[in-house]
Amino acid sequence: MQADTGLPPSPITSEVDLDASGKQVGYLRLPHSVHRSAYGWLPIPVASIASGQGPAILVMAGNHGDEYEGQILVSRLIREIDPQWVRGQLILLPMANYPAARAGSRTSPLDEGNLNRSFPGNPRGTPTQVIADYIERSLLTRVRVVIDLHSGGSSLRYDGATLFAQRDPDPVGQERLLAALHAFGLPLSFINDSPNPVGLLAAARRRGAMALFAELGGGGEVTSSVLDTAWQGLLHVLGHLGVLHGPQVPAAPPHRTRLLHVNRASHYVHARDDGIFEPLAQLGDRVKAGQPAARLHSPSHPEREPARVDFPADGVVVCRRVPALTECGDCLFQLAADL
Known part of the structure; x- marks a missing residue:
């Protein structure tokens, strides 16, 4: 103590x-x-x-x-x-x-x-x-x-x-x-x-x-x-x-x-752009590194393609962001792997 x-x-x-x-x-x-x-x-x-x-x-x-x-x-x-x-x-x-x-x-x-x-x-x-x-x-x-x-x-x-x-x-x-x-x-x-x-x-x-x-x-x-x-x-x-x-x-x-x-270093997925969050995976899904995790849409610049966010590691989706409106740095997903 x-x-x-x-x-x-x-x-x-x-x-x-x-x-x-x-x-x-x-x-x-x-x-x-x-x-x-x-x-x-x-x-x-x-x-x-x-x-x-x-x-x-x-x-x-x-x-x-x-x-x-x-x-x-x-x-x-x-x-x-x-x-x-x-x-x-x-x-x-x-x-x-x-x-x-x-x-x-x-x-x-x-x-x-x-x-x-x-x-x-x-x-x-x-x-x-x-x-x-x-x-x-x-x-x-x-x-x-x-x-x-x-x-x-x-x-x-x-x-x-x-x-x-x-x-x-x-x-x-x-x-x-x-x-x-x-x-x-x-x-x-x-x-x-x-x-x-x-x-x-x-x-x-x-x-x-x-x-x-x-x-x-x-x-x-x-x-x-x-x-x-x-x-x-x-x-x-x-x-x-x-x-x-x-x-x-x-x-x-x-x-x-x-x-x-x-793993703090690889199991959190963060937005690197502002935008409207479209999740491409749901709670409980098994995902692979490099698999698309989300699209971030930017209606204020409609000529731009949505920014794609990929999963950084293999794992199970245990947590997902709720609000669609998202800023750079917001957490989108949390993963976990079997112990």
């Missing part, structure tokens, strides 16, 4: 006593002084469900505010899980970047902050940086596992319910990670080699916690089948991890997961 040196305490205070037993629901208060409210604070919903001895696990959503599936699932955990079924502690954050979630935006309207690009944060920084600092220093230091529920948001759609994790260099840790992926049991699970150093997965690694990172549909909408699959998997993995017991834990995971690998 990384030590903190010379950092001031977080300005965030919690209405919930994270050291107490039972179920508590309240807010993390982030001081926020603005014209309309000189002595105000931002209300970040938080809950703790604790009972007896066992692991502490953080389940969070709303890291990106336009990703709705996880916000529904974490809220359901808060409503439906009784302390009698818990051994240890569940810390639950349904709207981690509250300003972004309230606005339905990937980033915060207060500072344009992307929470999953803001770790380790700064207790004296912008609101998003302060939230990142609190999660890393005050919450991740308490837990053994963090489960972060994402989706493709407004601009992307994943192929159903999927799960990401970072390869653990320790063989024992890697075995534990793979067991958790299988226990979650989403149809597809991806193993990445190196975490983004400013993302939550890297923050969890710095704090000695295992991290699971779900991508649940997207496209700015909510799909009942994806929610049902993710709910069963979430309850099953919480049972596997030893924090949840009793009738809430399903007898089996929802699927036998397929393990895949994502």
Whole structure:
């Protein structure tokens, strides 16, 4: 676990006593002084469900505010899980970047902050940086596992319910990670080699916690089948991890997961021109390097042929852009290959 040196305490205070037993629901208060409210604070919903001895696990959503599936699932955990079924502690954050979630935006309207690009944060920084600092220093230091529920948001759609994790260099840790992926049991699970150093997965690694990172549909909408699959998997993995017991834990995971690998260098397809995006492949397709991936049309220059984008590698299409209007640098597709 990384030590903190010379950092001031977080300005965030919690209405919930994270050291107490039972179920508590309240807010993390982030001081926020603005014209309309000189002595105000931002209300970040938080809950703790604790009972007896066992692991502490953080389940969070709303890291990106336009990703709705996880916000529904974490809220359901808060409503439906009784302390009698818990051994240890569940810390639950349904709207981690509250300003972004309230606005339905990937980033915060207060500072344009992307929470999953803001770790380790700064207790004296912008609101998003302060939230990142609190999660890393005050919450991740308490837990053994963090489960972060994402989706493709407004601009992307994943192929159903999927799960990401970072390869653990320790063989024992890697075995534990793979067991958790299988226990979650989403149809597809991806193993990445190196975490983004400013993302939550890297923050969890710095704090000695295992991290699971779900991508649940997207496209700015909510799909009942994806929610049902993710709910069963979430309850099953919480049972596997030893924090949840009793009738809430399903007898089996929802699927036998397929393990895949994502290569940051070759598995992302980006636009190199502005234009209207015409996809030439769909979610679940197997594609080959050099195969046409998309056309980018330019009606403002109708004499020009559409720009063609090719797949840079072999793989399975696991994620596709949703909006047709596209700019140079936008992600069009994500691929994965069997592990």
